[in-house]
Amino acid sequence: MIDLITTTVSLPFIAVLGLMLLPVVLGLVIWSIRSHRDPKLSIDCDRPVSELLPSLAGLSQGTVYEGNSVELFENGAFFEMMFDEIRAARASIHFETFLWKDGQLGQRLVEALIERRRAGVDVRVMVDGNGGKKMGDEARRRLREAGCRVVMHHPTKLRHIGVVNDRDHRKLVVIDGRVALVGGHCIVDSWLGNAENRERVRDLAVRLRGPVVHGVQSVFSENWVEDTGELFVGDAFFPRLEPCGGVSLHVASVKAEGSPPAVKILHHLAVCVAKRRIRIQNPYFLPDDEAIEALCKAVARGVDVRVMVPSTDASDMPLVQHAAHRNFDKLLEGGVRIFEYQTCLLHQKVMTVDGHWSAIGSSNFDDRSFETNDEITLSVCDETFATQLEEVFERDSRRCVGFKAETWAQRGVWPRCRDNVLHVFNEVL
Incomplete structure (x- = not known):
């Protein structure tokens, strides 16, 4: 009789305990999956990007197409x-x-x-x-x-x-x-x-x-x-x-199971091997800590890094732009120059490196595009095309407002709190 009562009492308790532990278990599973897809990338290379298209293609699981x-x-x-x-x-x-x-x-x-x-x-x-x-x-x-x-x-x-x-x-x-x-x-x-x-x-x-x-x-x-x-x-x-x-050219699109997606590897590699200049235009620019570090290290080794995004007022997703502002402090302090396009939503997703290599496609510069969405990015090794994109950047910069580290650091408490909260919210999504 005692054993029967104990069993009766234990079953609901075990069920409740199981329900309580379920979110923890699911959280661990999600963390484990993401950690395998998001290792800390590193590279040691002193060759210019113009000589590395086969490496860029191979490491991002693509094939170089000539002609x-x-x-x-x-x-x-x-x-x-x-x-x-x-x-x-x-x-x-x-x-x-x-x-x-x-x-x-x-x-x-x-x-x-x-x-x-x-x-x-x-x-x-x-x-x-x-x-x-x-x-x-x-x-x-x-x-x-x-x-x-x-x-x-x-x-x-x-x-x-x-x-x-x-x-x-x-x-x-x-x-x-x-x-x-x-x-x-x-x-x-x-x-x-x-x-x-x-x-x-x-x-x-x-x-x-x-x-x-x-x-x-x-x-x-x-x-x-x-x-x-x-x-x-x-x-x-x-x-x-x-x-x-x-x-x-080569085409980056693969999301290998349990490995970093091709578009993320491609962008990270290009930043890490840059020697002279990087130009980025992207509507949703929310680099992770690893990308921020790579961009700032590029500046430290003498690379002129410039990033262009739409202004909060011009963006179709102003909350995302505010979330992006959370990282502007680190980037500006690291020497990255940031410009906000004022006329309308700047939607092109392009990057050029050293006037020789370019990326263009559908990928935003954020974790959703790099790790979750199905994307396509073209990796183009051609000086003429890179020059065209750099000319577009210069032309668009005339419609921009540029930020300086000392001015940005003087923002008030409310903008900083808002940007941090929205950044956390964006990370959860």
């Missing part, structure tokens, strides 16, 4: 080029984006894709399930009825609960397996125009031709195969590609 052409497009001009390429498609169109909102631009894109599908072109469209919430049922219905395949990546459904935080942040288009477009442009009307006021967005993208297009096509296939199981093969998607320029 390509790269063309830079700014703001709304990108879409005019994009629609020209879509109209020229004869075999296949693969379109992938994070953000699509119903509007003039979205409707025009729907019409263009439907027209090509009716002409016999295979059309596949992938939109992030979260970023595409405002795409509109009508757009999806019309595309599907015309024969286009439309997939929403990780929509908010119970079966996706385990991957609800894994977002597809890539923006790319592949035409006939021969032309690829990569950058930061989203299908939202504010990306139209020429970044002339607060209602517009400042952004950059590139058109690629040459063997590297196979690399971009393989990136599109990653989430497409995950969500549909379909393997597309043949010359309509992977034709033989001859060299058509003199630019060497």
